[in-house]
Amino acid sequence: MTARSMAIWGTVAVVGAVCWAVLALSRGEEVSALWILFAALASYAIAYRFYARFIAYRVLGVDDTRATPAERYDNGRDFDVTHRHVLFGHHFAAIAGAGPLVGPVLAAQMGYLPGTIWIIVGVILAGAVQDMVVLFFSMRRDGKSLGQMVREEIGVVGGIAALIAVFAIMIIILAVLALVVVNALAESPWGVFSIGLTIPIALFMGYYLRVLRPGRVSEVTAIGVGLLLLAIIGGGYVEQMGLEEALTLSKEQLTLGLVLYGFIASILPVWMLLTPRDYLSTFMKIGVIVLLAVGLVLAAPVLQQEAVTDFAREGTGPVFAGKLFPFVFITIACGALSGFHALISSGTTPKMVAKESQVRMIGYGGMLMESFVAISALIAASVIDPGLYFAMNSPAGATGGDPTTAAEFIAGLGFTITPDQLTAAAAAVEEQTLISRTGGAPTLAFGMSQVFTEAFGGGLAAFWYHFAIMFEALFILTAVDAGTRVGRFMLQDTIGNVWPKYADLSWKPASWSASAVVVGLWGYMLYVGVTDPLGGINQLFPLFGIANQLLAAIALTLCVTLLIKHGKVKWVWVPGVGLAWDLITTMTASYQKVFSDNPAIGYFTQRERYSDALDAGEVLAPATSTDQMEQVVFNSTLNGTLQALFALLVIVVVANAFLIWVKAVRAGGLPTTEVPWHESHLVAPSDFVATPAEKEAVREWEAAGHGPGYGGH
């Protein structure tokens, strides 16, 4: 290191340390949200510069003389040498979704500090490591999927368990994401109006690209975004348009609508709906994230939430039950560590990487960016008045759904908010009510609207609120469309093993029936969540979080296995630290969700409590009828069984892998399916910014008549 870079990194380290110290030491004073923002940025920078670099060069041994699959197979389709900045954008757009936004919002019930620490430490030591290492190993295997790699490198039993786990987890994730949308749109005619209009807008864009002006993507995206903004503004006038009543939909109606929509979207050709929706959602995603970062810096809001609430210690929080350990780690999910990313880091992205060393900026860097989104969401949720936060996020059974009862309930929690303040907050964003608007999306939208109003001025709170709702719903719906399709392909592929005809993607009976099964499964879980008398989000979100973290356990197990098989036992701690912590938290959480004798946490104890009461002819609050009692009994049995199944599948994979570890350690390594070395002829820089030497190398290479300038910019 030069003296200059030592000075720069020294400064970054000092800034980070000061920010962390302020966060750690301030209690009961006014703490600016910027401390969190800069603690995060400084920590990311240091982790990226030193730890990610160490993993890339020392642990993985990235080798730029080795041709990547993109270079070897370059077919302009799935294998496609892509400029690193462009691939970074694609990869980030694919991994970022509603998860990092919703998780931190719910975790804010424990205070802002636990969430902040886990989002930052977790991403550095676990999440970004997983994304990068999986990306690297998949790249070395011509872009094989996670399931394929588990089967080939760990074993058939582990492979089958992983396949079932991936499918089941995907269904839960789709159901919970859809539940977030339903909760955000229920009884909100403005939201329904704007989101409803995204369908004709996307259809129009699809028609434009297919028929009117093929291929003009940026042009049609600009038109689409313009129409989208009009749709949000137009939603403010639903009352004047006389549509208010028709668009005030109940959760059950929205569920039915979503299921029908999901089925139709998954059998329509992608160009009609999915592709254009994807353009819109990607554009909105990146735009809003940038806007939020700018807004936070300009507004510099003060944190209203406590650093650590009593709920963290006592586990009695109304948003979700359970103590800080292990539930904060489960709830944050995607922003710190997300198993779902392993599905993107294997399969799609590795087939497009130009040079091996770029896995650092794409895998590790992409995940740092996602973590930053999670931090922004956590801040947005923590600048809201805590009384309002808990009124919005406690289930309807607890708040009673009415300003007076809600205010009483909040007072019981130890926070103060008056019924008038609750009504005024709803009126400010032109919603009928904000009480028990669970799921995280309305809270985030309210926080964002507060930040944007402070940052940009102008009394546009209602517009910003619905803008934020629209953007979350838009990319959840895109994820639901795309996820349903992926699920359908997986199902067709699996059944195709015994009945080859079924795997034919263009055979309508197969694609329709497989779509119906996938939509039916998540639609059913969605319905279970929507009608749950105890509140769907607090029942299902832990299942979602645990499922996602368990998928990460499978991915990290694969990483550990491959390092041992490659004879790099001394480096297994790199994915091993994340794996160990992930297994400790998810297995503790799974154990509590299955076996805890606290009915608020343990699904089966909950079941017992309600079924005993049912036998005694009693009705327990918040259930109001025998039917609801039966529903609680059924739902807790279902959730508990699923929870146990997920944990069991992961244990099978880890146990299977353990056998391979022992064998590989004894043998000092084992053969793997890594593709042999082929010489690379491509020249491109490794990092975000090219060094002078890299620039010179690219210039020489291009002067010799190579390449369409992948290294240039």
Added chain:
Amino acid sequence: MNGITRIARTLHWYVRQFTGEAKWDEYVAECATTGERPMTRREFEHRRDHQREHSPRAQCC
């Protein structure tokens, strides 16, 4: 080339790459070097739609 035009150019380049519009430019350029007659834009985009139809891309949560 002054600073603003350079930024605008880079941005334009990035957007075309990101949206995949640059695929068409590359194809046309390749046809020019090989002397092959390029297909129409419509035909080219239909092929890309077809590929997308058969390669699912997961979106994350």
